[in-house]
Amino acid sequence: NAGVMQNPRHLVRRRGQEARLRCSPMKGHSHVYWYRQLPEEGLKFMVYLQKENIIDESGMPKERFSAEFPKEGPSILRIQQVVRGDSAAYFCASSPRTGNVNTEAFFGQGTRLTVV
Amino acid sequence: DQQVKQNSPSLSVQEGRISILNCDYTNSMFDYFLWYKKYPAEGPTFLISISSIKDKNEDGRFTVFLNKSAKHLSLHIVPSQPGDSAVYFCAASRNNAGNMLTFGGGTRLMVKP
Numbered sequence: 001n002a003g004v005m006q007n008p009r010h011l012v013r014r015r016g017q018e019a020r021l022r023c024s025p026m027k028g029h030s031h032v033y034w035y036r037q038l039p040e041e042g043l044k045f046m047v048y049l050q051k052e053n054i055i056d057e058s059g060m061p062k063e064r065f066s067a068e069f070p071k072e073g074p075s076i077l078r079i080q081q082v083v084r085g086d087s088a089a090y091f092c093a094s095s096p097r098t099g100n101v102n103t104e105a106f107f108g109q110g111t112r113l114t115v116v
Numbered sequence: 117d118q119q120v121k122q123n124s125p126s127l128s129v130q131e132g133r134i135s136i137l138n139c140d141y142t143n144s145m146f147d148y149f150l151w152y153k154k155y156p157a158e159g160p161t162f163l164i165s166i167s168s169i170k171d172k173n174e175d176g177r178f179t180v181f182l183n184k185s186a187k188h189l190s191l192h193i194v195p196s197q198p199g200d201s202a203v204y205f206c207a208a209s210r211n212n213a214g215n216m217l218t219f220g221g222g223t224r225l226m227v228k229p
Contacts (some may be wrong), residue, residue: 042219091159095215107159
């Protein structure tokens, strides 16, 4: 059973370009979460998605950032018009459908975005 | 406002001794707590968790203790091994909130041979 797959592992973008980060959850997992880790800091929650639905986007910057988890295919985190401050490691996590019972989330290896 | 705090950015212990990593939280709505281990350039790996209805959970060399009244939890690793050297993150979530995690800033553990 493959784990959470993120690609690309490293992404370099010039200021003003768009960045697209992809995440395929573990098989059988229907919940996807995106987190961002700035240098020397902990992970910060960005957005929680289920198939075709954004459940909670309270951690997403209001502008330039969007996320989707379509019926088919991976979840996409999209950053438009990137700025240097967007440089960070972006982690995707997935968890199974468990109703209201908490369970651990499994993380991918991350995408390291560098804006030059 | 940082709801989950790890006040020690680093910890150094000798191989074979106990490592104790601490974590404090402020949100009384948190009811599930987790510890993740992270190596450089990799994603966090789940270690152990505890529900707020318990005060201790043990898994091999790892034990997590929860003191709800103090809003404090700790991770004990005994005996510590050099391979345990990594950054450890404490995380918390609320039931009925979809397992979204609030992370602490991490503690870098170095286990010396």
